[in-house]
Amino acid sequence: MKVLTRSFWAPWRRFSSLSLAAVIGLGAVLAPLSEAVADRRIRAAIIIDANTNKVLYTKSADALRSPASLTKIMTLYVLFAYLRAGRLDLDTPLKVSKHAAGQSPTKLGLKPGSTIKVKDAIKALVTKSANDAAAVIAENLGGTEENFGKIMTETAHNLGMKSTTFRNASGLPNKEQLTTARDMGILALRIMRDYPKYYEVFETKYFTYKGRRYRNHNRLLFGYKGTDGIKTGYTRASGFNLTASVQRSDKHLVGVVLGGRTGAQRDAAMRTLFDKHWRKASTKKSKGGALIASLFGTSTPPPPSRKPAYALAGNTPSPAPATIEQGDVSGPGDTVRTSLSPNRPAPRRATRDTYHVQVGAFTTSGDAQNRLGMVQQRASKLLNGHLPFTATFMKGDTEWYRARFAGFSKNDAQSTCAALKRMKLECIALSAE
Structure with missing residues (x-):
């Protein structure tokens, strides 16, 4: 099995400088809100000091919500376990079934009978949030996506995510697929601590696959200092979701925002909450x-x-x-x-x-x-x-x-x-x- 180092992920983390117009536009999109406005524009949230595990802010943190594509964080958590256990490596080809190819967008457009390497499937989930790639991972590791959902759910409960249930690997709509902001905060902490080398892939800003270049949906990576991940999500039922990690000097915050009205408001709410609670973050790790x-x-x-x-x-x-x-x-x-x-x-x-x-x-x-x-x-x-x-x-x-x-x-x-x-x-x- 290959050992990951930063050099592996580096080519996909690098990006060319944004034009002045793009920077100005990005700044407008991510402009911070007041905390009161941010609080009104999201349904649930939590901010955690990752150095001490102290919760600095909550809003309806235990309310059941649809995770949408935040689901893919758990899909990758399980996949990373297979990698570490040597059951497959980054170049292992994964077979694409008719079921996987038929997933709703967003997707890569994989064809039934084709294959995709593990490393490409990982980056497709992180950047494009590709639902077909998520189903490919689920079927190759779990036999069926339903079985993989059971693995995901049992893993979640063992991690302490007691309110979370997974039915698929992508986050596509399913009324039984539920989580909480608190549970997603636990998952974010666990994936970065249990698989630190693999976690680095969440910094990927661009991913090129078969001649097409995909940009990471997490806009904080491009405009908020210290952001190193991790994942966005959206369905009509869930609203706009985001789990984010920001490290500056010796401070490290993890945040989860669920149910934003728009992607821009979700991102602005996250920035506002980080800014508001940054001063309370500890510089010392427990x-x-x-x-x-x-x-x-x-x-x-x-x-x-x-x-x-x-x-x-x-x-x-x-x-x-x-x-x-x-x-x-x-x-x-x-x-x-x-x-x-x-x-x-x-x-x-x-x-x-x-x-x-x-x-x-x-x-x-x-x-x-x-x-x-x-x-x-x-x-x-x-x-x-x-x-x-x-x-x-x-x-x-x-x-x-x-x-x-x-x-x-x-x-x-x-x-x-x-x-x-x-x-x-x-x-x-x-x-x-």
Whole structure:
């Protein structure tokens, strides 16, 4: 698998200087509003200090809204997990089905039977917000777009996005596809922290594919200092949506605006909210700890479980990197950090199956991912269709990573674990959070 560096994305981040007329026009479009006017022209919003996870501003942050093409952030989150797990690489060709080619615009115009490379599909989602490319990713990874929607939803819930449901990979209208500003804020933080090298693609300003050049829909990239992503969205039902990330010096804010009346008003509202709350942003990053209660919308942080950590024999603790969540994920109400290791593309069972099979706990994400891959390889038929993921918990000052397979009934989890033990693979069956 190829390792991404900034040099990979650089050609697509560079752009020629805008003409004076274009700059003047862009400035007019993005002119900031007063905070009161900005507040009236959007339906929901949240501003988060990414250094501390502190919520600086909310408006109807837990109101259910259509995500529109903000959906594609989760589509890419899952795809990045496949890349990191080595299930495909940037040059892997993805097949285009009739279903994918038939998606409504905006799209690249992909033809049934053709292929598109992973790296082109990624940039098509980031810049053009191509619905056909999103469906291609979903079908190649999940078998069907419906199955991929289940993977997306389970991933969202494991990340703490408890109010979010996905039914497709693009964000095209579906009355059951819902999210909140708070949940989209969580997703933005997670994708940039879990996949920092892949996240760099959200800075892409232009993308050329088969002779056509596409401009990123996120206009803040072109006219608001420090913007490094991430995604716009629009449907008639959702209004104009935007998730944005801005870094200047040691400060870093993430914002979500949902339900703008127009694209220009949405962008102006985001700029206004960033400007208003920038002075409150911290220059110091938190050293681990819990994702604070306000971001989860609760009055108090979820308490850590008192259950002991399960670890494979011979695993030696070592310092782990800081994260934004805390809690032994064995207990109800605890927060979960998920990093998919999709060794199988689609879960065969519905998300109502609420038991997991855990195959180890480690002090590094890499060790947990390797364990999942090894167990999946040894017991591929037994674990066919069960979603692999890692969930973190804190033990003292050390972060641990639980390696798990999801989507079991209680009896299935127990019988699967018994079968794994007969193969000399240690495991435990436990209820999902």
